[in-house]
Amino acid sequence: MNRTRATAGPKPPSRHRPVRWALAVLLLASAGCGRGFGEESGDALARDAAAAEAKQLNTELGHRNRVRDAGSIAAAEIVQQAQDATSDAxxxxxxxxxxxxxxxxxxxxxxxxxxxxxxxxERPPVSVGGASNTAGEATVCYRYEFQLYRYTTYREIDCPSGAAPPPPTAAPVPRVPEDGQKRLTAVLRTATPQTLAGAVRAAFPQGWITVDTTVHEGALVAAVGVPAERDCLLLVRTPAGKIESPGYDRIWLEPGETGCRTGLYVSPPR
Structure with a gap:
C-alpha cells in the first residue's frame, strides 16, 4: 500500500543552525551508542559544545581575501553575527x-x-536507566589568527578574568558611491574625448577610487573602482550616444588579473 509522507517546506538558512545542530548532537549523544546510558556530566557536555562552536566559527571566518583590521573583523564577523544560540536539548x-x-x-x-x-x-532520564545529564557550564577561549590569502586558524588559550570589553566598531569599507552609476552616466552624456578623463576624476575625487578612461572606435569608455574591494563600475557611451553597462567576468577583478580597467571592454580576457 502506498503511503504519502508530508514534507515540510524549505527552511530559511540560518548562520546559527550549525551551532544548534552541534549542541543537540552533543547533548543527545548519550542516548545512542557513543556514551552509553547513565547520567552525563553537564560540564563535560558544555566543554564539548564550546569546542564545536569554536570550530564552526573558524569555518565561517574562512579564507581571507580583503585587507581588514582586527577590530573590523571582530565587529562585523564575530560580534555582529553572534547571538545566544539555544538548542532543543x-x-x-x-x-x-x-x-x-x-x-x-x-x-x-x-x-x-x-x-x-x-x-x-539538567536533563533527567525519561525512563528507568535512560540517558540524562547534570546541569553544567564551561567557559573556553580561543585565539583566531588571520592573514591575507590564507585560511583562518585558531587555538585554545587561557581565559582572562573579568567582563568582556565594549565591542569594537568596524572601519568603513571603501566603495564606489551608491550613486556612482548616476554620476558616471551624467559625465558620459556630456564628455568629449578631450574632457573625458578629467570629468570622470572630478566626479570621483576620492583617493581610494581608481579611474581609467579611453576612447575606442568612437566609444567613450570609463572604469571607476576600488581595486582592494573588487568593486568596479564600467560604462560605455556608444558612437550613437547610448550609455551601456557591458558585462564582464568578475574573476578579472582579482589581484593579478585585469582589474577595474577599460580593458574589460576594449580587450576583454579570453
Whole structure:
C-alpha cells in the first residue's frame, strides 16, 4: 500500500543552525551508542559544545581575501553575527570578543580572542536507566589568527578574568558611491574625448577610487573602482550616444588579473 509522507517546506538558512545542530548532537549523544546510558556530566557536555562552536566559527571566518583590521573583523564577523544560540536539548552558547590587534595586509597578521560561555540545563532520564545529564557550564577561549590569502586558524588559550570589553566598531569599507552609476552616466552624456578623463576624476575625487578612461572606435569608455574591494563600475557611451553597462567576468577583478580597467571592454580576457 502506498503511503504519502508530508514534507515540510524549505527552511530559511540560518548562520546559527550549525551551532544548534552541534549542541543537540552533543547533548543527545548519550542516548545512542557513543556514551552509553547513565547520567552525563553537564560540564563535560558544555566543554564539548564550546569546542564545536569554536570550530564552526573558524569555518565561517574562512579564507581571507580583503585587507581588514582586527577590530573590523571582530565587529562585523564575530560580534555582529553572534547571538545566544539555544538548542532543543537545553544548552545556550554565548560568544564574546575579548581582544583584537593587527590587520590582514601584506604579510601582517590579525588576531582576535574569543570567549565562549556555555550553559547546559539538567536533563533527567525519561525512563528507568535512560540517558540524562547534570546541569553544567564551561567557559573556553580561543585565539583566531588571520592573514591575507590564507585560511583562518585558531587555538585554545587561557581565559582572562573579568567582563568582556565594549565591542569594537568596524572601519568603513571603501566603495564606489551608491550613486556612482548616476554620476558616471551624467559625465558620459556630456564628455568629449578631450574632457573625458578629467570629468570622470572630478566626479570621483576620492583617493581610494581608481579611474581609467579611453576612447575606442568612437566609444567613450570609463572604469571607476576600488581595486582592494573588487568593486568596479564600467560604462560605455556608444558612437550613437547610448550609455551601456557591458558585462564582464568578475574573476578579472582579482589581484593579478585585469582589474577595474577599460580593458574589460576594449580587450576583454579570453
Amino acid at each position: 537545553g544548552a545556550t552558547v554565548r560568544r564574546e570578543a575579548l581582544a583584537w590587534s593587527g590587520r590582514t595586509a601584506g604579510n601582517e597578521r590579525a588576531t582576535v580572542d574569543v570567549r565562549f560561555v556555555v550553559t547546559v540545563e
